Amino acid sequence: MAITVYVYVMNTMADWEASYVMAELNSKRFFKKDAKTIDIKTVSNTKEPIRSMGGLTIIPDCVVDDIIIHKDNLLILPGSNQWSELDHHNILIKAQQFLSCGAAVAAICGATVALANLGLLDERRHTSNGEGFLDMFCSKYKGKKYYVNDVAVRDNNLITAGSTGGLLMAKYILEYLDVFKSDTLEYWYSYFSTGDANAFFAMMQTLQ
Structure with a gap:
């Protein structure tokens, strides 16, 4: 059975933050010979084109309701300045379901605030855009004692990163998937x- 990696795409998404891992998972150029089969899919609320922060137009492969919750699948949430909008609540519920069933979620930059708002960082090691960032943007945040001052952090099936941590996040995802x-x-x-x-x-x- 193939592993599906879902990458959530949204207007103003910081396209570079997930670019390292998307390039390697899509091209498979450095995969080991017995690597698992990986399917990478962009997902959004609709199949309407989205416009990234870098000006790229992306047509999503599927919609949020198409996501299959399975312990082997993985969800990537890039940064964006729209995470506070209610339109993205459904993908956050999927993220919660992923973590609950043992599946992996990787969130970077603004997406970490969205997870913090759901309480998903309250009892797990995590990082974001520097100490105090989550306190500033999330009044419900209670995970300060679990904050790690690094560009990216992996806590079992949860990977978080600050805006400069896309490369290390990619390393943790590739390690988690065991494809290199x-x-x-x-x-x-x-x-x-x-x-x-x-x-x-x-x-x-x-x-x-």
């Missing part, structure tokens, strides 16, 4: 985070 060999993943992250060509060549050696 461990040494491939380490060199991949090293190369893209440092630009060291030696890491790139070492990564390519792991694929042979």
